[in-house]
Amino acid sequence: MSEANQVETHGFQTEVKQLLQLMIHSLYSNKEIFLRELVSNAADAADKLRFKALSDDSLYENDGELRVRVSCDKENNTVTISDNGIGMNQQDVIEHLGTIAKSGTAEFFSKLSGDQAADSQLIGQFGVGFYSAFIVADKVTVRTRKAGDDASNGVEWVSAGEGEFTTAKIDKSTRGTDIILHLKEEEKEYADDWRLKSIVTKYSDHISVSVEMLTPEVPAVEAVAEVTDAEGNVTSPAVEAKDAVPALWEAVNKATALWTREKSEVSDDEYKEFYKHVSHDFGDPLLWEHNKVEGKTEYTSLLYVPTKAPFDMYNREKQHGLKLFVQRVFIMDDAEQFMPTYLRFVKGLLDSNDLPLNVSREILQDNKITQAIRKGCTKRVLKMLEKLGKKDAEKYQGFWDEFGQVLKEGPAEDHANKEQIAGLLRFASTNEDTATQNVSLASYIERMKEGQNKIYYVVADSFEAAKNSPHLEVFRKKGIEVLLMSDRIDEWLVSHLTEFDGKQLQSVTRGGLDLGNMDDAETKEAQEKLEKEYDSVVKRIKDSLAGKAKDVKLSQRLTDSPACIVADENDMSSQMAKLMASVGQEVPESLPIFEINGEHELIKHIADEQDDDKFGQWVNVLFEQATLAERGSLKDPASFVTRLNKLMLSLTK
Template structure:
């Protein structure tokens, strides 16, 4: 290996500079994980070469035995991790090692807390494992050559973890990548073969690629005769001559695909470490399921639920999915065809016996085998979550806090599993004095009042707005629980989840809310009497408001507020209108229903106002107040303020 070109100096991406500073100052509480990350990356490079070689065997260059080699040099205080995998070109090495090729890095840095243990878990969510090398090294050298290119196309990357890195062309006889860590003075413990071997067996035993280390050289020995003392006791046994045994590379891991082993033979720690390998996450998974399916379609699945959401989980366009193997040969990362988008947080792998080795994404798209596997894996994940939700509510709450908003996409996306997904949903409600979403639809139905035949909910921009909505007043009075929905996706959710367990979901902000079957005859008579008494006032208000409203009516839902606006059953909800407007969609015109509380003193005062001009101003103020409470904004707030000030001044005269 020799240098053949001039060095090029490159500046790191800004986010990488910040990240390296964190690494250099020992962000990780457990330093030894640097080796786990680099060995995992090397194993991935081997997997990718094996797949590429399915269509071009020449990429093996006569050496089809893939491996990762780890070695230490105490004299020079270095550790080297080498692989004979796919390798990198000059452009690839600059792209992969000079930037964090993901969006959202600013969010990543905003989440850092200064707590080393917590922040080290966060790093894993951002997929930047290579940079962990700088935990123990003050300089890193990477030498690589892509499979199938000339030896003269090798490239060397070097950095001291500061503001820049250099690249240069080198001669590299063998394909693959060598990473040389120049250890810091206080990290010499890692320049020890025994220490490195213990880390490999601890973290990388499950990797299907052989991880090799050098066995020590055994020197030659000459023949030595037996020696005895005067009493005939042997003082030195005879030694037969033997040749020197050179140092050899030997596998130090099991090098067996973990998912092919029997579940009973795999420890919990092995499952956890394998998750970290396939997901590049640093935290342990929340739960997992290892399953072998036999019959019409044969496959093995190992599915994990992470304990923390990745920073870009809400980006539906980002590639997601499972690692795909066919007959234990790696085919692709992020095979999204096997997991629906609303379960994009699920990590793991599939190994199928029923797909061709040269499978492509296009073939997967229309394959009946793919559809069968997707259906099976989806049901398995939903059952995993349902079981946790029933048996371990505390753990399920942690899961929901991380992934609940994504799971809410399910009813719209997966009609076939709508009921199963609905069982997993959790909401805040008037039954709890907290924004925590911990009420299931099943629990809600169990607590329904006698005569109640619907699941009531209210959607608002925030928990506080939902909790204080005037629509809830009569429900609180009657002790009827209402679900409080305030996530951005909630309006989309309830537009597709219209019923559960035979019970219709009903928005309390809709005009069609009917609680008559939960009222006694006395209450019904009182309501009818009010409607008769205020009939002329209602007509007068409708005339004053004109086409601003669809209808004015006496409310049966208010106890404290003077008025409220509600949406007609066949109109788009206010929250959906706001959602469409926020993404630039045209919102169809519709008028709300204006309901007044005939027993409120302000409404009585307005009803007694004989001056038509002043009456119209009061009605406008009531309507705009109700609109402000419901929508959170007005089209013309300045006019509202001026009108309100004028009326208040008139009351002082």
């Protein structure tokens, strides 16, 4: 079979085409990261072979010294990155170099704006890896063979990064992967040993695999006799004959696992570059912690909190977790067992001395060592965030804006750390005019009124709806701060977070509002008088709303609005009902309590209405208005409009 017949042409996945175009233009100002990404991938390939070889050391093929080699050819304007790691077969090549196997890819592209500066941040979070080669190359050739395969099963992949790539079967005597970058004419600067070495030492010093480059060849030197002048003075010393010294491969990085070094020996820049290696994020981390734990359980953790949330943080299919090493041997990516779901944004690694080298995800699931490490790492991250919140409010606010909604999942998931997580939460409140969530529960308690013993909150569909809720009227009148919650998860949060620092959290939209010692005797007396006065009106309204309202009461919370609906203390709130319905859960039917404001002119007008039919119409319109304000929709909006029109027409007569 001829070589032409062996070549197969494949089209790139649509998303790859988009990514290549965006990446080449958006990351052009930071071109040198191509080498960081390719060296990082090569090191990962070496780590994966080391793990596979634990159960089959024949995969080493009598070459157990794992390494990455970087070289260039000025004459041909190429750069080559080679590794003797796990390698790929033809199926691997097509899968890894022709598609983007990331969940949420469509969502990622929908967020791109066309602004190169802004898009480069998103692309950095996406992690471009291999495709970064096309930032500097107009053609890329990959030659690879999977460890353990026959030499005749090598594969060559070639592409100009436009719309397609070719694959062909080749003979490759060594395992691993060679990536040859055919540099663009304007990128000749990278076909230089010193330039490449400076990039490797800048970005890849922390990689535990040796990154090697060729030392310059030293030419042979002939023996030269000593030369003297007429007075016998030496003018040229004798030169000893020396053989030529061939170019040799030597390591240009420290080649020591960064996390095994003492903290005092690692610079901030090294920690930042290592973060980019483990996270594939182009940005710097917000903060990190490096710890060695000794005692019953021995492990090293290096945990990072990113500055920016990944684009697919809310994708349920997205894998998350830490890189797991056992005794410095890489075991797996995304070991989710060591970090709770509400901290899924945390990146980094664990290196355990206690787990077995043949550990699997199934073994990790119910392992006591796993549970001890998870507990320790969770505490570590919460303390990191707690410290940041106290030390730098502005920086913490940036963290909260990115990850706050995920952290709100914590009280429901992690009962043991509920109080500590609650201390990290931030909310908007009536104390502020903006939707900015910067009020902690601790700061709320510090501002509580004398006699106040509860933390009041309201949950609504939006900040505006929460801020303008009629349920807040009495609180504004008395100067009592109320937390304004409008994130989708907030109702779920408060169903699990019922108190903080001994203070009960109380919804202002539930029945039985009790302001405790903040209600003076005069107010209570006036309320009792009003209830007696409206006793018969309340009974009449109950009859009109039979089957629609559980109860009708004279409100203590309204000062400006005529009416509102509230949930019974034992019933599901309207926000929780919406949340359950949105995820396909069956919502139990419950009727609201209808509260009226006896001081409002409209209520006084209705109370004086003698015509039962008109009275019923007024009551139903008010009830439906209150329902609309609280729930945002009506079951039968057409009937509401008809009733309202009929009443308006009656007022014109």
